[in-house]
Amino acid sequence: MSAETGIGAAVKRREDLRFITGRGTYTDDLNVPGQTYGVFLRSPYARAKINAIDAADALQVDGALAVFTGQDAAVDGLGDLPCGWLVKSKDGSDMVSAPHPPLAVSQVNYVGEPYGLVVAESLAAAREAAELVAADFEELTPVVAAAEAAKASPIHEGLEANLAYDWELGDEAATDAALAAAAHVTRLDLTNNRLIPNAIEPRAALATFDPTSGEYELRTTSQNPHLERLVLSAFVQIAPEHKLRVVAPDVGGGFGSKIFVYAEETVVTWAAAKVGRPIKWTAERSESFLADAHARDHVTHAELGLDEAGRFTALKVRTTANLGAYLSLFGSSVPTFLYGTLLAGQYKTPNIHVQTHGVYTNTTPVDAYRGAGRPEATFVVERIVEAAARETGRDPAELRRLNMIEPGDFPYETPVALVYDTGNYQASLDRALQLVDYGGFKQRRAASEAEGKRRGIGFSCYIEACGLAPSQLAIQLGAGVGLYESGEIRINPTGSVTVFTGSHSHGQGHETTFAQVVSDKLGVPFDDVEVVHGDTGRVEFGLGTYGSRSLAVGGSALISAADKIIAKGTRIAAHMMQAEPDNVAFEEGAFISGNQRLTLQEVAFASYVPADYPPDLEPGLSEKAFYDPENFTYPAGAHIAEVEVDEATGVVQLVNFVAVDDFGHVINPMIVDGQVHGGLAQGAGQALLEHGIYDADGQLTTGSYMDYCMPRADDVPDFTVDTTVTPCTHNPLGAKGCGEAGAIGSPAAIINAVTDAVGTEDIAMPATPEQVWRKLHGL
Amino acid sequence: MNPFNYHKPSTLAEAVALHRDAEDPAYLSGGHTLLPTMTQRLAAPSDLIDLEGLAELTGIAAEDGTLSIGAFTRHAEAAASAEVAGTLPALAELAEGIGDAQVRNRGTIGGSLANSDPAADYPAAVLALNAVIHTDRRQIAADDYFRGLFETALEEGEIITRIDFAIPSRAAYEKFPNPASRYATAGVMVADFNGTVRVGVTGAGPCGCRAHAFEAALSAHLDPAALDAAELPAIDFNSDLHASAEYRAHLVRVLAQRATARLVAAP
Incomplete structure (x- = not known):
């Protein structure tokens, strides 16, 4: 393959033209007819009981449409936000999970925790209405420092302690014995400081609901839209997966903070059906500081x-x-x-x-x-x-x-x-x-x-x-999902290539790297390969991008899919060249048998216009693969x-x-x-x-x-x-x-x-x- | 941001009249403090009076030992001005070190002084360079201008028109930027007027102040070592996440010594 664009080449990122010239399409750039605006009510206290929420004055604001509280969500049966990894304590017991409603119902537990959503015709009206919501809080003593938390009285009603788990790994007795016998022991106390992620694009969500089809569409800042859809369907139970499309358009950085399913996009999606209008929410920077996972x-x-x-x-x-x-x-x-x-x-x-x-x-x-x-x-x-x-x-x-x-x-x-x-x-x-x-x-x-x-x-x-990660190992260790990745390669009838990946690029340059991988593997020009990602409506499934996994897992899925393309193409080419498939080699984008040669493009065309075609083979040249690492x-x-x-x-x-x-x-x-x-x-x-x-x-x-x-x-x-x-x-x-x-x-x-x-x-x-x-x- | 009336007067008199007649007016200069507080709905003036169109507030000129800078001069303009660089390079350097490029392209010297943020840079220069603050109604000496936290001698509706700095034989400004905001955690300007030294300090206390004991020590002996034991200004040093009062006080001495060292080393 071309040394300029193949594996190992420092190809300039094709996505940078739109990113550097300000022509990316981020969630907040999107607008839809009838759109309304959401502003979240956030706790000013670290720990407080919610005695009452009075929205009467807020709803008098010109343009105010609705105020939703945790009680409203509970009445509708909206599920809690789940934790996707079950960790067990060393005594074998499950970790202690505090219920996590998307909107706080009876108690708020951190500054910035959302306890309500105000929806209005304009952002200004939503903000004004939000200021007029009267919430009656009763402050409780908070627990702030981690070092003292285990001994402090529990912050969550119904839990016995603030200890979620007491986890261990390794052989304690052997370690203690070896330390006792050591010639020298170095001891160190360390803190690893709390960080706040600060992606350049704040989180955002734009949710729509079509009452005629019952379909929701959520466009949001996600590193893993399929996982978002899975959680909103299976756990929060907003809608079944086939009635919920999640799209992550251009996403301006994540660093992990956009892996998680948050209250905001959850509530906005649910509320879009309640108000019968699309709702947009975009975090202000000060909200990001408070509400993005630290x-x-x-x-x-x-x-x-x-x-x-x-x-x-x-x-x-x-x-x-x-x-x-x-x-x-x-x-x-x-x-x-x-x-x-x-x-x-x-x-x-x-x-x-x-x-x-x-x-x-x-x-x-x-x-x-x-x-x-x-x-x-x-x-x-x-x-x-x-x-x-x-x-x-x-x-x-x-x-x-x-x-x-x-x-x-x-x-x-x-x-x-x-x-x-x-x-x-x-x-x-x-x-x-x-x-x-x-x-x-x-x-x-x-x-x-x-x-x-x-x-x-x-x-x-x-x-x-x-x-x-290896799915079975991850699930055995407590993960709620497998950690394979999917990839699909469609060779279009004219030979250009559309690649679908379950990995998600939010700054990593997958549109370039994955095109290099596929173009190199299939011997097609780099510019003929388009990479599609970030849309549950277009990509079959995916687990998204985190843990430096996209190339190793998502890229490998594309190699598997390409291998299937080559295998099928070999059978088509063998038929066309009247050769045995075993005698057909695939080199630099062409199927070769003796002195006969058919390009992938010619074979693709034959697969969609199957005039001279193997009788036992389906038309078309499109293959999917799931890759699960060992x-x-x-x-x-x-x-x-x-x-x-x-x-x-x-x-x-x-x-x-x-x-x-x-x-x-x-x-x-x-x-x-x-x-x-x-x-x-x-x-x-x-x-x-x-x-x-x-x-x-x-x-x-x-x-x-x-x-x-x-x-x-x-x-x-x-x-x-x-x-x-x-x-x-x-x-x-x-x-x-x-x-x-x-x-x-x-x-x-x-x-x-x-x-x-x-x-x-x-x-x-x-x-x-x-x-x-x-x-x-x-x- | 709440709704407000926007005015852009073309004369100083018009601006003052608009201010007098409005319900809850605010002057808009660079807007770097006012606009963020408005977008956070912490301030909600009824009328914004934009000072950008006032010719009386513009211009930079140096003559007879005075550098005069119009109040609407943006930090970037002061930093790039040949007059400033030629007569008071320490002031150009100070202006160049304010905030970042976006801040310098909007923020103005008059706006900064009217606001009197305790961590702004200009107060150190105003005090060290014995400046005179000209307004629509009077002149205010530097030593009479700063009154406290965000408090100045300005009266309601008074507009700074220009600042006249005395040109010293030499001067130097040293700043210890807050690593996050790049405001001055502490900043010190040392100016030598033919052997009489003035020292202006910012960032350390509620507002800009002079370090009188430093001035005396340096006037006697212009050497960083002269400050080793000199008394610090008698102020309540600020204490925040980034610097305790003790550390700030230490920084004021270190910065004054570094400014002095540069000043002595200057050709």
Whole structure:
């Protein structure tokens, strides 16, 4: 296939013309005849009883159409928002789920929780009416801090405690014994700061209902429209799946926050039938801060045992994970199966035990966000390994190398339930050390010191489990759905190709990458391949995009579908060439038998105009496939950060960052670099800038960009990124996934560099200037 | 945003009259504080009087040791002005560091001073450069202008027309931006008038203020080390998520020392 557009080519993203020139079509850009506007009533309190809601004055506003409350939804039998992953406590009991009505009925449990919807002819009228709704709240004492939540009185009526589960993984007795016998034990207390996602496009929904057909259509900002439809049908019971179409048009970033099925699109869809008019809702930024699922928020104690030679003997981890006020769609799985399973990292640590207490607090629900559990795991492993190197006087790179799983060890089964299929961690580390010029660090440090700045270097050799996920394994572990992906390839009668994928692109560039894969596989021109996604009315089924799964799982489904196209095409071509199918080869877009040659285009035409055609074959050339992975994929890499710390002010400047990642085979290196850059910037944001903070009353004090600090271009250096390649052994592309690596590996590397510079392990994320200044000067 | 009447007068007198006659009026300059509060429905003026059309509020001129800047001068204009760069490069640098490009393209010096946000940059310059605030009805000395949190000497309906800055022999501005908003967590301008030093501070307290002890120390000995033990301004230092009062006070000293170092090193 063409070297300019095939697998491995840095093709410019075809979607960028519309994105960069402002011609994308996002949910809020859509308008339909008769459209009305929705504004949600949101709790001003972290915890309060709802005594009464009086909408009489609101309904007097010119243009106001309706006010719906949780009571109205309950009367209509609207189901609760479900959590899609059942986690069991170590005693075998199911996690404790607090009921999560789409609109709060009798009690609100976090600031921003919706308790009503106002619908009006205009947005202005809806806002004015919303201000006139009189809600009588009775404030209750909130529980805000995760560390104290388990002991505090339960926030939910009917639940015995705020502990949703007490989960464990690994062998506790063996881990304790190994720690007791260790030559050295490093102990570390860590917090993983709460983050707020901040996709550039706020969430939005536009719902319509056709009373003549009974069909609903929901256009919304979703990373997985089929899953949205499944939940709204099966759990919330708005409409059966065949009467509900969910479309995710252009979506401006998600980072996980648009995986989940939220109250807003649920209520708007239900209400569209109630008012008999389409309803549009678009979040304001301040609503996004309050109502998009938050991220991370762990408190952890970890202990790492080493023998005399520096080999890791045991890792024990105790984590309290703040789940927020309710279990969001995948909130339960993030601090358990996506976290505890990754604690082996790249190392041969023989004994690992992890315990996670998932707790309810009166804060916004917490769920998956770029990396989802794996950044938290990497932060624990790579912070404590770095601390252990310092405590035992070893070079941090060499201590890692000493403990790494070696290329000959694969497949490698960890003590925390994963089997790594392949990797070469030493190769990534070696390349990163070379790119960062590790030998020259002392000189760079001296140069910084001459300018009144301390310089530090920090490492992070991360691993992630991506390509979610083998369905049976996931379901066995508690997932409510399979995690395969679907793909369909239609060769049109004239030979152009329409590809349907259940993956969803919200910035990842699938329209380009998937076209490269199909064009390469089928030997058709790149420009002849169109990729369709994000519409339950056009794509058969799909599980969407998250967990760096789209290429490894969705891309593999397209390879399976292409194989079926080639198989059928071979039979058609064999008939046309009067050859045996076994003697027909498919090469570079053509079926070849001896000196005869038929292009895919000619075969496609014959399949739709079957004049000379195999009698036992159906006409047409369109094939579907579902691909279910046999294992996770295991991208891994070595990240090295260098920082300068201003002694007088405590300001940390990230001055150098090297990332060497192993994503297996890469389809489009330019897109992969972009994914890594974005992830690294997010990781730098977590390490140095971003912090979702609640005060003691449960008010979000970082509810706008005045106080919540997103990384900007001048906060990060020019990244040095490179890749090493060990192809994934179990998918046809040999691809592992690249979307989250930057955000997974970088926070630990940056904080390791800051702690190196400052000379204490006691630096919390984000490493704000004042905190660092206090540590520097012992204040 | 609630409905309001919009006016765009073409003379200062017309603007003042509109303000006098309206029920609950507000002047609109850059709008960077007013419009967000209106869209959040926290402010609902009956009448917006847009000052963009007033010729009396425009123009930048330097003569006789004074740099005069019209109140409607946008931050980007001040930053790019040859007059400002030629006479008061520290002021051009200050203007260039306000907010971001969008803010600088809308926000005005008069609007900023009338609002007197405690974390705005210009107050440090107004105080250090002994500016005179001209209004439609009088002149106000810098030292009399800032009164408290969002409080100034301006009377109801009074419009700033221009700001006259005294041109020093040299000056330097150092700012510690809030990492999120990029407002000044603290900002200090040090200006040397032939050996007499003035120090203006912003971001640290409820409004801009001078650091008198710093001025005395630097007037005696223009050296960063002269500030090592000098007394900080006697104000209630602000404390927020991003900087405690203790840290802010420390920053004021560090910034003053850095500004002094730059000023001394300047050719």
